[in-house]
Amino acid sequence: MTAMTRILIRHEAILGILFVVVLIAMASQNDRFLTTANLLNQARLMTEVGLIAIPMTFVIVTGGIDLSVGSILGLCAILLGVFWQNLGLPLPAAIGLSLAAGTAAGFANGLIVTRFRVPPLIATLATLALYRGLAEGISQARSVRGYPDWFAVLGRGDFLGIPTQLWLFALVAALGIFILRFTTFGRTTYAIGNNEAAAEFSGLPVERTKLLIYTASGFISALAAIVFVSRVSTTRSDMGSGIELEVITAVVLGGTSIFGGRGMVIGTLIGLCLMQILQNGLSLSGVRGDGTTVVIGAVLIVAVLISNLLSRFSSD
Amino acid sequence: MTPILELKNISKAFGPVKVLTGVDFDLRPGEVHALMGENGAGKSTMIRIAAGDHRAEEGEIRLDGKPRRFAGPREAQGEGIIVVHQELLLFPALSVAENVFLGHQPKTAAGLVDWGRMRREARDLLDRLDCPNLDVDQRVSRLSVADRQRVEIARALSRNARVLIMDEPTAALAEADVRRLLEVVRRLRSEGVAIVYVSHRMNEIFEIADRVTVLRDGVSVGTRPIAEVTEASLVSMMVGRDIHQLFPKEDIPRGEKRLELRGVSLAGVVEDISFDLHAGEILGIAGLVGSGRTELAQTIFGVTPATSGEILVDGKPQKIASVREAIDAGIAYVPEDRGSHGIIRAQPLRENVSMAILDRLTKFSVVDTGREQSLATDAIKRFSIRARDARQRVGQLSGGNQQKVVLAKWLATEPKILILDEPTRGVDVGAKTEIHRLMGELAKKGLAILMISSELPEVLGMSDRVLVMREGRLSAIVDRKDASPAAVGAAMMQGRREPARAGAAR
Amino acid sequence: QSAWTGGDDQPTNPLACTGESPAPEPGEYNGGTPTGAPDRNGKDLKVVDIPKLVGVGYFASTASGMQEAAKELGNITVNTDGPTRANIDEQITFVDNYITSGVDGILFAANDPVAIAPVLKKALDAGINVVGYDADAEADARQWFVNQALPNGVAKSMMDQLASEIGEEGSFAIVTSTFTTPNQARWISEMQAYTEKCHPNLKFLETVEAQEDNILSFNQAQTLINKYGDELKGILGMTSVATPAAAEAVQQNGLCGKVSVVGLALPNAMKPYINSDCIQSTILWNTVDLGYAAVEVMRQVADGTLKPGDKTVKAGRLGELPIVNQSQVLLGQPKVFTKADINDFDF
Amino acid sequence: MSRRLTHTLGSLGQEILLVVVILALFAFVGVYNPRFLSENNLTSIFVGNAYIAVAAIGMSLVIISGNIDVSIGALIGVLAVISGLLVTNGYPIWVAWLAPLVVGAAINAVVGCLIAYARVPSIIATLAMLSILSGGLITFTGGQWISGLPAGYQLAQFRLFNVPSPVWFMIGMTILAGFLMRYTTFGRSVYAVGSNPEAARATGISYKATVVKVFAIHGAIGGVAAVLFATQLQVIQSTVPVGLELVIITASVVGGVSILGGVGTVFGSTLAAILFAAIGSSLIFLNVSAYWLRAVQGILILATVLADMARRRRTG
Numbered sequence A: 001m002t003a004m005t006r007i008l009i010r011h012e013a014i015l016g017i018l019f020v021v022v023l024i025a026m027a028s029q030n031d032r033f034l035t036t037a038n039l040l041n042q043a044r045l046m047t048e049v050g051l052i053a054i055p056m057t058f059v060i061v062t063g064g065i066d067l068s069v070g071s072i073l074g075l076c077a078i079l080l081g082v083f084w085q086n087l088g089l090p091l092p093a094a095i096g097l098s099l100a101a102g103t104a105a106g107f108a109n110g111l112i113v114t115r116f117r118v119p120p121l122i123a124t125l126a127t128l129a130l131y132r133g134l135a136e137g138i139s140q141a142r143s144v145r146g147y148p149d150w151f152a153v154l155g156r157g158d159f160l161g162i163p164t165q166l167w168l169f170a171l172v173a174a175l176g177i178f179i180l181r182f183t184t185f186g187r188t189t190y191a192i193g194n195n196e197a198a199a200e201f202s203g204l205p206v207e208r209t210k211l212l213i214y215t216a217s218g219f220i221s222a223l224a225a226i227v228f229v230s231r232v233s234t235t236r237s238d239m240g241s242g243i244e245l246e247v248i249t250a251v252v253l254g255g256t257s258i259f260g261g262r263g264m265v266i267g268t269l270i271g272l273c274l275m276q277i278l279q280n281g282l283s284l285s286g287v288r289g290d291g292t293t294v295v296i297g298a299v300l301i302v303a304v305l306i307s308n309l310l311s312r313f314s315s316d
Numbered sequence B: 001m002t003p004i005l006e007l008k009n010i011s012k013a014f015g016p017v018k019v020l021t022g023v024d025f026d027l028r029p030g031e032v033h034a035l036m037g038e039n040g041a042g043k044s045t046m047i048r049i050a051a052g053d054h055r056a057e058e059g060e061i062r063l064d065g066k067p068r069r070f071a072g073p074r075e076a077q078g079e080g081i082i083v084v085h086q087e088l089l090l091f092p093a094l095s096v097a098e099n100v101f102l103g104h105q106p107k108t109a110a111g112l113v114d115w116g117r118m119r120r121e122a123r124d125l126l127d128r129l130d131c132p133n134l135d136v137d138q139r140v141s142r143l144s145v146a147d148r149q150r151v152e153i154a155r156a157l158s159r160n161a162r163v164l165i166m167d168e169p170t171a172a173l174a175e176a177d178v179r180r181l182l183e184v185v186r187r188l189r190s191e192g193v194a195i196v197y198v199s200h201r202m203n204e205i206f207e208i209a210d211r212v213t214v215l216r217d218g219v220s221v222g223t224r225p226i227a228e229v230t231e232a233s234l235v236s237m238m239v240g241r242d243i244h245q246l247f248p249k250e251d252i253p254r255g256e257k258r259l260e261l262r263g264v265s266l267a268g269v270v271e272d273i274s275f276d277l278h279a280g281e282i283l284g285i286a287g288l289v290g291s292g293r294t295e296l297a298q299t300i301f302g303v304t305p306a307t308s309g310e311i312l313v314d315g316k317p318q319k320i321a322s323v324r325e326a327i328d329a330g331i332a333y334v335p336e337d338r339g340s341h342g343i344i345r346a347q348p349l350r351e352n353v354s355m356a357i358l359d360r361l362t363k364f365s366v367v368d369t370g371r372e373q374s375l376a377t378d379a380i381k382r383f384s385i386r387a388r389d390a391r392q393r394v395g396q397l398s399g400g401n402q403q404k405v406v407l408a409k410w411l412a413t414e415p416k417i418l419i420l421d422e423p424t425r426g427v428d429v430g431a432k433t434e435i436h437r438l439m440g441e442l443a444k445k446g447l448a449i450l451m452i453s454s455e456l457p458e459v460l461g462m463s464d465r466v467l468v469m470r471e472g473r474l475s476a477i478v479d480r481k482d483a484s485p486a487a488v489g490a491a492m493m494q495g496r497r498e499p500a501r502a503g504a505a506r
Numbered sequence C: 001q002s003a004w005t006g007g008d009d010q011p012t013n014p015l016a017c018t019g020e021s022p023a024p025e026p027g028e029y030n031g032g033t034p035t036g037a038p039d040r041n042g043k044d045l046k047v048v049d050i051p052k053l054v055g056v057g058y059f060a061s062t063a064s065g066m067q068e069a070a071k072e073l074g075n076i077t078v079n080t081d082g083p084t085r086a087n088i089d090e091q092i093t094f095v096d097n098y099i100t101s102g103v104d105g106i107l108f109a110a111n112d113p114v115a116i117a118p119v120l121k122k123a124l125d126a127g128i129n130v131v132g133y134d135a136d137a138e139a140d141a142r143q144w145f146v147n148q149a150l151p152n153g154v155a156k157s158m159m160d161q162l163a164s165e166i167g168e169e170g171s172f173a174i175v176t177s178t179f180t181t182p183n184q185a186r187w188i189s190e191m192q193a194y195t196e197k198c199h200p201n202l203k204f205l206e207t208v209e210a211q212e213d214n215i216l217s218f219n220q221a222q223t224l225i226n227k228y229g230d231e232l233k234g235i236l237g238m239t240s241v242a243t244p245a246a247a248e249a250v251q252q253n254g255l256c257g258k259v260s261v262v263g264l265a266l267p268n269a270m271k272p273y274i275n276s277d278c279i280q281s282t283i284l285w286n287t288v289d290l291g292y293a294a295v296e297v298m299r300q301v302a303d304g305t306l307k308p309g310d311k312t313v314k315a316g317r318l319g320e321l322p323i324v325n326q327s328q329v330l331l332g333q334p335k336v337f338t339k340a341d342i343n344d345f346d347f
Numbered sequence D: 001m002s003r004r005l006t007h008t009l010g011s012l013g014q015e016i017l018l019v020v021v022i023l024a025l026f027a028f029v030g031v032y033n034p035r036f037l038s039e040n041n042l043t044s045i046f047v048g049n050a051y052i053a054v055a056a057i058g059m060s061l062v063i064i065s066g067n068i069d070v071s072i073g074a075l076i077g078v079l080a081v082i083s084g085l086l087v088t089n090g091y092p093i094w095v096a097w098l099a100p101l102v103v104g105a106a107i108n109a110v111v112g113c114l115i116a117y118a119r120v121p122s123i124i125a126t127l128a129m130l131s132i133l134s135g136g137l138i139t140f141t142g143g144q145w146i147s148g149l150p151a152g153y154q155l156a157q158f159r160l161f162n163v164p165s166p167v168w169f170m171i172g173m174t175i176l177a178g179f180l181m182r183y184t185t186f187g188r189s190v191y192a193v194g195s196n197p198e199a200a201r202a203t204g205i206s207y208k209a210t211v212v213k214v215f216a217i218h219g220a221i222g223g224v225a226a227v228l229f230a231t232q233l234q235v236i237q238s239t240v241p242v243g244l245e246l247v248i249i250t251a252s253v254v255g256g257v258s259i260l261g262g263v264g265t266v267f268g269s270t271l272a273a274i275l276f277a278a279i280g281s282s283l284i285f286l287n288v289s290a291y292w293l294r295a296v297q298g299i300l301i302l303a304t305v306l307a308d309m310a311r312r313r314r315t316g
């Protein structure tokens, strides 16, 4: 088998082709779809999910999962509001503290997973409830509003004609690609996902890597919370609920194996964009939201089926 | 006499890889038919075809002279063809009794699983294998490799086999267990069961087999009565050339002291171990399975850090609390369980070889893939690894070549001290001699080597000194000139408690 | 517990205990204006309706009222689409997509008044007519809001009805959807204020959350009954999901006539309990009319016949509706449905 | 004998832990407010959550077989609506009761085939099903509730010996499933497949057939849960309670079913479902602000899981 065909049957390549097909199909359906304004706007809308999907790719590559990201997002949003309005801190300090809280929440996840060896699914299922509960308890159902104008720049403003948060997302995504692909940290991540014991026996810092990944997941979830609050200019304790399923869908659609050891950030990005343009394009073509949900489910199955089918023809 | 089972002109390929080509094989009732060949010769594949696990592309299977096709393992089992699998196909989460009887549990009149009878019958079977200490209610995940092997054998015995196929049943067993197993095999043979026996151990073959068939590169080289072959002729049949020197041990002057252990213990497993190891020396560790050799090695290597005692490297006390610290101190460990501790099957050879020295191959924590590539190509050349290129996945290589990859990975750390745990387990004769030759070379370059092996000939053939362990303690250190099978064997067994009789333990 | 868990912190404005309160002056228009809107007078309109969530009976009935108005008018098409969960983020995405697809008008019921404001302003900037109903956004983010009933009016109806059923001294508990839902929070605040003013001896026990989930509402009502035993005289249902579930709990416990259920619910869901005399009443505005009025207002806004400064608006079969609170169209007072008239309604 | 007892106790550790926690909770709340232990309240704790306990039985089977199902909540919603539509369209009541079982089994058999034959990982297949079922449900019903249910349809309101039928269903199905899992060859092969699919194949157990059967049974049990869900009140809601699938999975997992497959019993999941119901109710009795409900749940899940980890480490 030539190198070319090997690259072509990679899941990411198939997904890329699928993406282009959908793009063309949607563009031919509606002339408002393929405009810079619409595409940039879609990018703005998907930033929070996209941000969280980057560390989630790492988490899933190690063979783990993090279900608590939506709850961390909610908790950090609430804390931002509480620090700023109820404690009267300056907004930048509140942002810093809220980021720190998210990082701590992720660190706690990492500790439960590494030190106490609780399977990640269960650990984060528990913290999913715990962090959301804290958000509700702390907020006492009150929402915080009236953020200053400069804060809105992050979520609603532009920089050089491109939505501000997209710069942030691009930075995080580039970092994610770089770290996973080129650094020892990335290598260790793959090694853990493929054979954790062998990684341990090779002197790779298994625990530290996992701890860092879950912590990063918490930090980025907090970052997403800040972006989100800035975009909607209010904080509520139910923010981000259910976002974990969207994030995981994007990551597995992007070809990351749920069993670990395989996956790329590029794939996640394609998966994410595919989901977003399906939602947007179908909506513009007059398909209702519930119909779109059905289509996305079907696309997920079809994408995995095709890549399963093709992988039978490859030698590995 | 018509053969009970016959394979005729069997061919099988996995994708583009041809594994078996026109193999013939026949098995008569009441015989032990040994199957031999290098790693990857196709023995296990042939067995799986006979057991209905794989489907052959060409050829036919005859049972009692009549052609048969098996749709799956279940059908073959229905005909009394039972396999003890090489890779120990057990259910870790389930109990011993259940593992033995899964798929054919005893039933009550109402057709329900009869747990009481199942446990009793499992007990009886294990008693027949002489392992009264094995608790039938224990979860298999808690058993040692040797005990798992016993469970696997008990499982095969629990089905009334007409044809019993054993794929390297003794790979994880020590001498005494091997004796008992051979006893059972003889008894089954006398009951008329036809047995296929796969092993890389010559002495077992000569002890038990009636006939032997040799596979080489997926082709049957021939079938001979055991009386017509010698060890040397078998080896040359297998590898296609003569091997003159199985243990190419050279005498190397002993260098300075590299490693010293003073009263090292790992609570409950390894007690009070003291010895020293010098540059250029190969120190063998012998002992029964479960005597704590692997634990000792892993303690030195920081996997399970010592709970007391002192480890000195180059004369200086060294704290070893993690694998990283051990590597930094110049220690390398080639683990016994290659699949789960040595390699990452899904990753390319290149990334496996560089895994232990990743931090040295980086600039600002970015992996220098150029250097990595040349490291890997060097390794392929130096160890003559049979691989397509450095990008081939390690899982696709044969066992012996995988072992070489692990060796290459650890030698890349440029260690001063190399610990080899069962370096040739499940490795065929050809690859084995190559690994032995390599060990000699390394010692000559001044490496201090600690080698754990369950094969007595290997320990005796390769070591300058032999360290014998028993029940987690050091029972003897024997010099090369004094090391005879009798002396070492005695130190291994000495004072060993006789296993209590069946009933008493419960 | 003094605070009626779940209330918001906004100032309250309880109505007088007895007698009709005068209709408040509308005041100066404070809604927004679309920029560069084309002349839509009499033209065919394409309108999208984005409720808080789809899949609940409440918004299914407002949607049916919208279709009724659309059919009557003949020159407007309404398409209902929205999130499957009451989720602010998803609702924003829906609005955004419809702005891009180029509709003439957007009808919305906001999950969060502040969160939805920026995207609604974006719609106004794109020249789209924006009208809210059921749950408002910030005033300048839309043109008009069709208010089903003023919060203090809802509070008065609920508490007067409760007091008339359990007496001035009874104890009661509340079942609400979630504490964060703005409408419910507003009503609870107003109810607390009104009770302190007009029914000071009614004893508030506690508020429990039950999402938009009828089994959970049933369980929560059941637990309240078990916890307080004879002490509990009334249950207030704050949502159209909670009220019938609470009625069901009362009926299944054989407490008809002993525990009153007062709350907001669709008549259809309450008919079994009211017809069997287990429950006396249900309070609601006509949700079908609410949807109907929203479309009528949208048509007139687009035609330019409803302008800032108007005091009333003509809404088809509903006649003249008053304009209140600067830029709101008031549907009317909440209606108390009883056995006498509930069977005349079908929604 | 004593050895066997220890083993049995060891393997039932989680179940015993749960019983202890439940009893302690009942005692504690009962002392604080004796009404908590009134027959009426105990019944309502069981009745209102029986459908979750029933669904968790099927989920336990799925998890023991080494898979997971995140679509069960949506499936229950769909089946409840089917049942309601049948009965309001004039079909006999028994048809409306049985159809959800059949349809549930059929739908999930298809999912099982996707997993077993097309090798789509269960989390992906069911994530896709979640989208398809929940979107499809809205498209189909348009959000209308089903009312006007005939008399005699309310199965969940029936009583036998003055005990409501959901309690009978919960107990009966737990015992039945427990029996099935322990004493039939099928039950044992579910454990085998979850513990080591490769070994199961070599033992003559068909992985594919077992997984398809497990999913079909899970679907049928989901049908029973849906009927209990649909017949408790006079109306049937056409949306699914948000996060129902997580509640059901959590019940299974806290009940001691290992997410890694092959371990656990159905008794544990029923106990866990009871525990959750009891927590919800007891917070109201303890006058704990409902804002903290989820935080308490989260802490409790975490505590149970950590206690289980500690116990396992101690017993080796």
Ligand SMILES: Nc1ncnc2c1ncn2[C@@H]1O[C@H](COP(=O)(O)OP(=O)(O)OP(=O)(O)O)[C@@H](O)[C@H]1O
Pocket: B014, B017, B019, B037, B038, B039, B040, B041, B042, B043, B044, B045, B046, B086, B396, B397, B398, B399, B426
């Ligand atoms: N499922 C498979 N897919 C692809 N190749 C396979 C598969 N199973 C075995 N092979 C290849 O077939 C060849 C024969 O393997 P087999 O396991 O039969 O050897 P063996 O004689 O049993 O060796 P050993 O002594 O190491 O057990 C090897 O090259 C192996 O890599």
Ligand SMILES: Nc1ncnc2c1ncn2[C@@H]1O[C@H](COP(=O)(O)OP(=O)(O)OP(=O)(O)O)[C@@H](O)[C@H]1O
Pocket: B141, B142, B143, B144, B145, B269, B287, B288, B289, B290, B291, B292, B293, B294, B295, B296, B336, B454
């Ligand atoms: N998975 C396990 N669970 C429980 N006990 C184990 C396990 N593996 C090994 N043991 C026990 O640990 C002790 C030391 O085992 P170890 O594997 O170190 O022996 P060894 O001398 O290296 O034998 P081997 O020939 O298998 O390498 C033995 O008592 C053994 O029964």
Ligand SMILES: [Mg+2]
Pocket: B043, B044, B045, B086, B167
């Ligand atoms: Mg083999």
Ligand SMILES: [Mg+2]
Pocket: B293, B294, B295, B336, B421
């Ligand atoms: Mg060992």
